[in-house]
Amino acid sequence: MEGALGLLGGGGGGGGGGGSSGGSTDGSMSTVSKAEVVEQDYVGLMSEVSSYPAEAELELGLGLSLGGAVKSNHCPWREYGRILTAKDFPSVVSRGSSASSSSSSGRANTSVTAITGTKRAADSVAQEVGPANGASQVVGWPPIRAYRINSLASQAKASTVEEEDSTAIGNGRSKDSARKNINGTSNKNNGNVQENGRLRSSLFVKVNMDGLQIGRKVDLNAHVCYETLAQTLEEMFHRPTTTVNAIRSSGENEHAVKPSKLLDGSSEFVLTYEDKEGDWMLVGDVPWGMFLNTVKRLRIMRTSEANGLAPRYPEKDQRQRIKPI
Amino acid sequence: MAYSFPEEVLEHVFSFIQDDKDRNAVSLVCKSWYEIERWCRRRIFVGNCYAVSPRIVMRRFPELRSVSLKGKPHFADFNLVPEGWGGYVYPWISAMAEAYPWLEELRLKRMVVTDEALELISRSFKNFSVLVLSSCEGFTTDGLAAIAANCRNLRVLELWECEVDDRSGNWLSHFPESCTSLVSLSFPCLDGEVSFSALERLVSRCTNLRTLRLNNSVPLDKLPNLLRRAPQLVDLGTGAYTAELRPELYSKLGDAFAGCKGLKSLSGFWEAVPSYLPATYSICAGIRSLNLSYATIQSPDLVKLIRQCPNLQRLWVLDYIEDCGLNALATTCKDLQELRVFPSDPFGVEANVSLTEQGLVSVSEGCPKLQSVLYFCRQMSNAALFTIARNRPNLTRFRLCIIEPRAPDYLTLQPLDAGFGAIVENCKDLQRLSLSGLLTDRVFEYIGTHAKKLEMLSIAFAGDSDLGLHHVLSGCNSLRKLEIRDCPFGDQALLANASKLETMRSLWMSSCSVSFEACKLLGQKMPSLNVEVIDERGSPESRPESLPIDKLYIYRTIAGPRCDMPSFVWNMGERSALRFS
Numbered sequence A: 001m002e003g004a005l006g007l008l009g010g011g012g013g014g015g016g017g018g019g020s021s022g023g024s025t026d027g028s029m030s031t032v033s034k035a036e037v038v039e040q041d042y043v044g045l046m047s048e049v050s051s052y053p054a055e056a057e058l059e060l061g062l063g064l065s066l067g068g069a070v071k072s073n074h075c076p077w078r079e080y081g082r083i084l085t086a087k088d089f090p091s092v093v094s095r096g097s098s099a100s101s102s103s104s105s106g107r108a109n110t111s112v113t114a115i116t117g118t119k120r121a122a123d124s125v126a127q128e129v130g131p132a133n134g135a136s137q138v139v140g141w142p143p144i145r146a147y148r149i150n151s152l153a154s155q156a157k158a159s160t161v162e163e164e165d166s167t168a169i170g171n172g173r174s175k176d177s178a179r180k181n182i183n184g185t186s187n188k189n190n191g192n193v194q195e196n197g198r199l200r201s202s203l204f205v206k207v208n209m210d211g212l213q214i215g216r217k218v219d220l221n222a223h224v225c226y227e228t229l230a231q232t233l234e235e236m237f238h239r240p241t242t243t244v245n246a247i248r249s250s251g252e253n254e255h256a257v258k259p260s261k262l263l264d265g266s267s268e269f270v271l272t273y274e275d276k277e278g279d280w281m282l283v284g285d286v287p288w289g290m291f292l293n294t295v296k297r298l299r300i301m302r303t304s305e306a307n308g309l310a311p312r313y314p315e316k317d318q319r320q321r322i323k324p325i
Numbered sequence B: 001m002a003y004s005f006p007e008e009v010l011e012h013v014f015s016f017i018q019d020d021k022d023r024n025a026v027s028l029v030c031k032s033w034y035e036i037e038r039w040c041r042r043r044i045f046v047g048n049c050y051a052v053s054p055r056i057v058m059r060r061f062p063e064l065r066s067v068s069l070k071g072k073p074h075f076a077d078f079n080l081v082p083e084g085w086g087g088y089v090y091p092w093i094s095a096m097a098e099a100y101p102w103l104e105e106l107r108l109k110r111m112v113v114t115d116e117a118l119e120l121i122s123r124s125f126k127n128f129s130v131l132v133l134s135s136c137e138g139f140t141t142d143g144l145a146a147i148a149a150n151c152r153n154l155r156v157l158e159l160w161e162c163e164v165d166d167r168s169g170n171w172l173s174h175f176p177e178s179c180t181s182l183v184s185l186s187f188p189c190l191d192g193e194v195s196f197s198a199l200e201r202l203v204s205r206c207t208n209l210r211t212l213r214l215n216n217s218v219p220l221d222k223l224p225n226l227l228r229r230a231p232q233l234v235d236l237g238t239g240a241y242t243a244e245l246r247p248e249l250y251s252k253l254g255d256a257f258a259g260c261k262g263l264k265s266l267s268g269f270w271e272a273v274p275s276y277l278p279a280t281y282s283i284c285a286g287i288r289s290l291n292l293s294y295a296t297i298q299s300p301d302l303v304k305l306i307r308q309c310p311n312l313q314r315l316w317v318l319d320y321i322e323d324c325g326l327n328a329l330a331t332t333c334k335d336l337q338e339l340r341v342f343p344s345d346p347f348g349v350e351a352n353v354s355l356t357e358q359g360l361v362s363v364s365e366g367c368p369k370l371q372s373v374l375y376f377c378r379q380m381s382n383a384a385l386f387t388i389a390r391n392r393p394n395l396t397r398f399r400l401c402i403i404e405p406r407a408p409d410y411l412t413l414q415p416l417d418a419g420f421g422a423i424v425e426n427c428k429d430l431q432r433l434s435l436s437g438l439l440t441d442r443v444f445e446y447i448g449t450h451a452k453k454l455e456m457l458s459i460a461f462a463g464d465s466d467l468g469l470h471h472v473l474s475g476c477n478s479l480r481k482l483e484i485r486d487c488p489f490g491d492q493a494l495l496a497n498a499s500k501l502e503t504m505r506s507l508w509m510s511s512c513s514v515s516f517e518a519c520k521l522l523g524q525k526m527p528s529l530n531v532e533v534i535d536e537r538g539s540p541e542s543r544p545e546s547l548p549i550d551k552l553y554i555y556r557t558i559a560g561p562r563c564d565m566p567s568f569v570w571n572m573g574e575r576s577a578l579r580f581s
Helices: A024-048 A075-083 A107-114 A121-129 A146-159 A174-180 A226-238 A288-294 B007-014 B020-027 B031-040 B054-060 B074-078 B090-099 B115-124 B141-150 B196-205 B220-229 B247-259 B274-286 B299-307 B319-332 B357-366 B382-391 B417-426 B441-450 B466-475 B491-496 B498-503 B516-525 B575-580
Strands: A204-209 A216-219 A269-275 A280-282 A295-302 B043-046 B066-070 B105-109 B130-134 B137-140 B156-160 B163-165 B184-186 B211-213 B235-237 B265-267 B289-292 B314-318 B338-342 B372-377 B397-402 B432-434 B456-460 B481-485 B506-510 B529-534 B551-556 B569-571
Touching: A204 A226, A216 A226, A226 A295, A288 A295, B007 B031, B020 B031, B054 B090, B066 B090, B074 B481, B074 B506, B090 B115, B115 B137, B115 B141, B137 B141, B141 B156, B141 B163, B196 B220, B220 B247, B247 B274, B274 B299, B289 B299, B299 B319, B314 B319, B319 B338, B319 B357, B338 B357, B357 B372, B357 B382, B382 B417, B417 B432, B417 B441, B441 B466, B466 B481, B466 B491, B466 B498, B491 B498, B491 B516, B498 B551, B516 B529
Parallel strands: A204 A295, B043 B066, B066 B105, B105 B130, B130 B156, B137 B163, B156 B184, B184 B211, B211 B235, B235 B265, B265 B289, B289 B314, B314 B338, B338 B372, B372 B397, B397 B432, B432 B456, B456 B481, B481 B506
Antiparallel strands: A204 A216, A269 A280, A269 A295, B506 B551, B529 B551, B529 B569
16 A cells, blocks of 8 residues: 555666565575675675774675575674674663563573573673663663653543652652552552663653754653753763764763753853743752653753743852762 | 557546556556656655655656655654654655645655644645644644644644644634634644634534544533534544533433444543443444543443444553453454554553453454454463464454563563464464564564565564574565664674665664674665664764664665754765765
8 A cells, every 4th residue: 555656666777676576586686696795895894994803704604595594503693793792882771671680570581591502692791781870771662652651641640649759869760650650540559669670661851952953852761860961961962063082982981970061050051941830940959850740841041041040049069969879 | 569549548547546556557567658647646655755855756746636755764653763863844845835736635754844834835735635744743733723724625634643832822713714624633642722612613614524533631521512513423532531420411421422323433532431431332333443542441441331332343442451351352343453452551560450462362362353463461472372373364463562571481481483483474464563572583584484475574672693684684575664673683684685675665773783884884885775873972983883883774765865964863875975084
C-alpha cells in the first residue's frame, strides 16, 4: 500500500542492489560483487589508519560466502569483538539491565554467560563500565510513545499523593514514584522500594535559548541535581562548532562537577523555567524534587531580560545550592 | 511496436489505478506511459521526506492533489532522535504553494510543523480539504486557528499524538459560521480547553460529521449534547469519561448513545469511571473498534464492556485487562483482527497486574482472524510463542515487547530464539516484527531464512555479533525499514551488505558498535545513500575513528545530503568530507 516514488527504479536506472523482489540468487549475486568492492577498499583503509590497533587482523571474508556457509564459529567476529575494550566505551550509558542486581531477575545475568560460546564483547564491556553516575538510564525503553507515558502519568498524578521530595532528592525520582502509582487501586509500589531502577521514566522538557531558533529537549530524570543539568545544557548550547575536544572525551570522570555559569550568574545567560502556573522562575531556588514536579519547560534567557523574575539573593555565596549526593 | 491509443484513453484507464505500486509499475512500461502517468497522478506518498526534494517531486508530478510525507525515523517516538534533527515541512509547503495551488490533502507524520507552515497552507490552497498530522510537533493552536478560519472547504482535521503548544486561543471558534463541510474532527492530543458552545454549534451545522474525537478537557456532562447533535457519527472519541455518579447524567448519556445508531468506533475514555460505561451498551453491538488504552479500568469492568461487543475487530487496551480478560475476549470476539495491550506501569520492576503470555496465547487460540498484535508483558516462553505461531499463521504484524531487556524464556531460561523462529517460519506473510527478550544470533538466522515478506523489523538488546545483522540484511528480501538499538552489531555486516541499503527505505542503528571510520567509508562509497551520524557528544572527529558512534541513520535518497542538518548531525558523503578538513 505504500510505494516509493519509483524514482529509483524508474527512468532507466537499474537500481543498485538488485531490488527487493525477484530471485534471491540475483539479489545475492549483485550484493556479492558490490560487497567485494566495498571490502577491499575497507581493508585498504584499515591498514592506513594509524589509530587502529595493529594486532587486529580482520578477515573480511563475509561477502564471498553469502551462500550461507557463515557459521557462528567464524573467527573474524570474535576478533572484531575483542578490539573493543573497556576504554573504548568511556561515556556509553550502561546497557540497561546488564548491571542489574534486582532480586527478581537474576535470570538476565546468568543467562548472558549461559548462552553460546560467542562472546558478546560489547555487552560485557558495558557491564564493566556500568552506570557512571548512579542515574542509569535506558532512554526510550520500553518503547512507548512519550504522549502515552505523559497521559498515564497525568492520570496517575490526579489520583495519588506525591512523594515527599526530601526522600527522593538523592535520585530525583519523585516523579517516577508518582508514575508508579498509576495502578489506582493497588499501592504496593508505594514508597521508594525500587532498587537500581534500570528502567525509569524520562521527563523530557523543551529547552530554548534566546537567539537560537531551534530548541532542544533534555531529560530531567537523567539528572540528580541542578549542576549536572546546567552542565548538560551548557554543552548542548555552547558547544563549539569546530572540532575541538569534545567535553566528554575518552575516560574522563563525569563526576567532576564544576560550578555552572548558568546557575551562578556569571554568564550572559541565566537558566529559567516555566512552572505549572505559567510563571517564569529562576532555576535553582527550590529543592530539585520540587523543581521536577513543577517544571514545564526551560529557557536560557539573556541576563538582561531576566529582571523581574523571582528575586535573587544579592550575594552569590548566599545562594542555596543543591549539593550532589 | 507503438501503442496507438490516444493519450486521453490511456489517461482515462490510468485514472482507475490508484495504488502507488501499480502507478509506479505503469510508469515503467515505456516513455509515453511514463509521461502520461506523471501528468495524471494525483496522489503521492513520500515515506522519507529527505529521500527526494520538493523540486524533484514537482518537476515530475505537476498535478498532485494529495501529498503524504513522513519525516523523522520511527524511533523518534521514543525520544531516541534528538530534538532539532530535522523533518521540517515548511520548505515543502512553500514549494507546493507555488506548484500546487489546487492541493487538497496533506498528511504528515513525524514532521516539524510550524504555525507559519499552517498559515501558509491555509492561505495557499483554495480547495484544501484534508489535514492529518500524526506525531507532529512545532505548532500551536494559533496555527490551527488559521486553518479553521481560512480553509473554506475543510473536511478533515485530525491530530494524532502531536505535541501542540496550547495557547488557549479558542482556535475552534475560528471556524466560520458558514463552515458546514467537516466530516472528521479529531484533536485528542490537545491539552487545553475548547469553547463548548463553539464546539456544539460546529457539530450542529456540520451534518456530514462522521468522526469526532475530543480531548480530555471536554467533560462528560457535555457529551450528551454533542451526541444528540450528531446522531450520524460513526467514530467517537469521548473526552474525560468521569463524573460524579448522577442518575440524570447517566440516563442522558445512555439516551444520547442510543441515538447514535451508526457508531462503529469508540475511543477516549480518559479517567474512565466504570459506572458510566454501561451507558454505551446500546450501541456496542455495532462497535468494530475500541480504544480503551487510556482508561485505567480494572479487568472485571473491561470484561463487561467487551462482552457487549461481539463484532469487535480492533481492541487497544491497558494490561489491566489481565489474562482473564483476554480469555473473555477470545471467547466473545471472534472477528478480532487487531489487539494492542499497553503497560499500565511500564517502569515498575514488579508486575502490577496478572497479565502474562497466557493472555496472548488465549487470544491466538480463540480469534481466528487475528492478524496484528502489539503486546507488552513481563514474561514469555518459547512454548507460548510456538503455540501462537501454530495457532495464527495468518499473523502479519507481531510486535512483542517484554519489558525487561534480554529477559529469557522464564520457564527454561533459554533465549527466545526458537520461539521467534517459529513465528517467522509459520507466519509466512509477516510484514512487521518487533523482537524483545534474550536473543542470540540464531534468531536472526531464522529471520533471514524465513521472513521473506518482512518489511519492517525492530531490534533491541539482542544478538551476539555482526553475524546477526548479516543474516537479516542478506536474507530478508522484502526488508524496507530496519531499526536497531543497543545491539553488538558493528562495521562488518554493514559494509558487506552495503548495497542492500539501497533497496531499503532506511536503517537506524543506535548504541551499537559501528565505527566512525566505517560510516565514512559507507558514505563515500554509496552516493545514493545519506549516511548520517548523530552524536550529541560532539564531533566524531574528536575521538579515535575506531570508536563507535552514537547513532546512525542511513537512508536512500536522490536528493543528496540535506541542507538543514543541525550541529550534532554529520553526513558522511564525499561532498561532506570537506567539513572535516
